[in-house]
Amino acid sequence: MRVLLVAGRLEPSGTAMYVANLVRGLRRLGQDVRLLYGGGVYGRMLAEEGYSVTQLDGLGREVYDLFVHRRQVKEAGRGWAQLVHIVSDYVLRRGSGVAQILGLKAVVSFHHIVERPIVLPRSVVRVIAVSETIRTHLVNAGRLPKERIRVVRSGVDIEQAERNCQSRRGEHELVVGFVGAVERRKGLEYLMKAFELLHQRGQRCHLLIAGQGEMLQEVRGWAKRSGLLEFVTLLPNFTSHWEVLAATDILVLPSLQEGYGQVVLEAMACGKVVVATAVGGVADMMEDGKTGMLVEMKSAESLAQALARLLGDAELRRKMGEAGKARVQKLFPANKMCEETVKIYE
Structure with missing residues (x-):
């Protein structure tokens, strides 16, 4: 599977750790992975380790017109990617924009308790919650139906x-x-x-x-x-x-x-x-x-x-x-x- 991971800023945080572990682990499993991210030390670290990484500063901003950088998004994934994985709910809108530009389906991971209403774009076909607590909250708060959410607990790179x-x-x-x-x-x-x-x-x-x-x-x-x-x-x-x-x-x-x-x-x-x-x-x-x-x-x-x-x-x-x-x-x-x-x- 050729997967384009989309992230915001990757400064030291639980989400940044998740992204780094996912990039390394997917590659070890034989998956072809590229990362499109909004800046930060963890993205640069992955680039230094030899992974395919593209920095797009706007992905780290709350208000951002992704379509201004349509060409860069296409260069990162068009004709190559088979799926977009939006690695955090914080970049759901921007990540779904990437999927729309590339004409691809998307998966999104939720790491946080979300207080605002959630409207999933049609491009999003799977939802991952990194804990049972998050899935329960999303369901009980009426944010998303339970059958659309799979729990995949975030892990640690033991090595x-x-x-x-x-x-x-x-x-x-x-x-x-x-x-x-x-x-x-x-x-x-x-x-x-x-x-x-x-x-x-x-x-x-x-x-x-x-x-x-x-x-x-x-x-x-x-x-x-x-x-x-x-x-x-x-x-x-x-x-x-x-x-x-x-x-x-x-x-x-x-x-x-x-x-x-x-x-x-x-x-x-x-x-x-x-x-x-x-x-x-x-x-x-x-x-x-x-x-x-x-x-x-x-x-x-x-x-x-x-x-x-x-x-x-x-x-x-x-x-x-x-x-x-x-x-x-x-x-x-x-x-x-x-x-x-x-x-x-x-």
Whole structure:
């Protein structure tokens, strides 16, 4: 199958990880794949790895007249592509425009809880939800009929994880890491309060927040006001989530809302213990008390208690990290995701 993948901006995010895993995995399965995307480090990374990649900046914009770049779209897919895969609901309209220009059918993947009404273009013949939570939401909210949606859980490139994310060894300051959009829906206000509680109770550790978003200045201001600036690192610009995960001992995801929570799987694949709220697909990924800890939503106290327990017990961190890694390798390999995706293409 010759598939043209269409994406928006591929900056570090769960969707960007999904796209990279899909491109690599489909190629390993013998599929002929090209990527048309709207800019970002993950697209450039795939180009450097030798994959066929075309950057079309407008695909990364909310308001964009795709037909202005009709020639470039045709060059990317006309006479070659057999199917268009719109890899995120965020680019549904733009991706369906690509399919229309090329006269092809399309598949679309949903990664997010969608609050707005959805009108699927006629070119879209299959819908993929990356978690059962997303499919249930789409059906219950009356967005799409259940029979049109197939669940294909997003997976992890195990080889990439083992190659790029080594365990931290020797004496070092313990690091609690957050990777994702620095936005209110991620529960960062509760993480900040929990971090204060840890230090007030004598639990010294470092907080690493990697990502950009509406709360970045607020978080920076909090670190200064709380007197914890020396214990907080903000990393708004980074090129590899593997490097960030390698620098952490515990991944924390205190989200109020998630479509999936891909970074949880990536952390588990690295052997990192995870503390998270049971939102989106997270509850399906983790075994509470075995591969990590699920905490109460909007509760700084619950979060602080879970972090304190793990920070104070290296053996528990190791056991949970190993259990999480084994679970990802068994249930969430990217190869399985790609094999199920190919079946939908066919």
